[in-house]
Amino acid sequence: EGACQNLENKHQESRSCNSPFPSPFQLAALERQVFDFLGYQWAPILANFLHIIIVILGLFGTIQYRPRYIVVYAIWTAVWVTWNIFIICFYLEVGGLSKDSELLTFNISRHQSWWSENGPGCVRKEASMSGIKGLDSHSYISVIGCALEYRYIEVMHSSFQILIALVGFVYACYVVSVFTEEEDSFDFIGGFDPFPLYHVNEKPTNLLFKQTYL
Secondary structure: OHHHHHHHHHHHHHHHHHOOOOHHHHHHHHHHHHHHHHOOOHHHHHHHHHHHHHHHHHHHHHHOOOHHHHHHHHHHHHHHHHHHHHHHHHHOOOOOOOOOOOHHHOOOOOOOOOHHHHOOOOEEEEEEOOOOOOOOOEEEEEEEOOOOOHHHHHHHHHHHHHHHHHHHHHHHHHHHHHHHHHHHHHHHHOOOOOOOHHHHOHHHHHHHHHHHHO
8 A cells, every 4th residue: 555655645746747748849839820921821820830739739648647738739749840851941942942932821811931031131112002903002012131041941841840850759758658557567566456365365354253252
């Protein structure tokens, strides 16, 4: 019984230590989501939303001792890495992809990355288009003075997401292995046995007591 109690205490400690694990992953996903919303990048917005849900699921599985949820997160990290590799190829125009296409906006609009106009050092140049009907008083012409081209900023964002995902995958595997070992050890000691050994010895002791009384 004492061994079971010690193992249970160890299990509680492991849960408390592992509970903060997805916090940096949530922050990274939320940061990515904000800038994709600002740029009306609908495909990345949907992907980020699903990623945030899976990260929360992994957090829940860690706190509530649900290894299956953590396994789901580990599998999703492979999908997330693949998606970010595609984003890198898209902005670097690898394999016939073009960063000027409307693929990420589902051909709904011609918006580009928010960083294309708001990157470090970028200055927007606008000119009056009052002579053309149907246009606003000002029309966007060009962006100059950018210290770093927006596609490289997007590539760095995706590379950071890949790094975070790989770290999350390794840590998720570690947490699952720890939980599995603890569960196997607890079961081996008899922590989940509905009829502990002292119940087995209880009946012969009562019989002996009755015989002595008679």
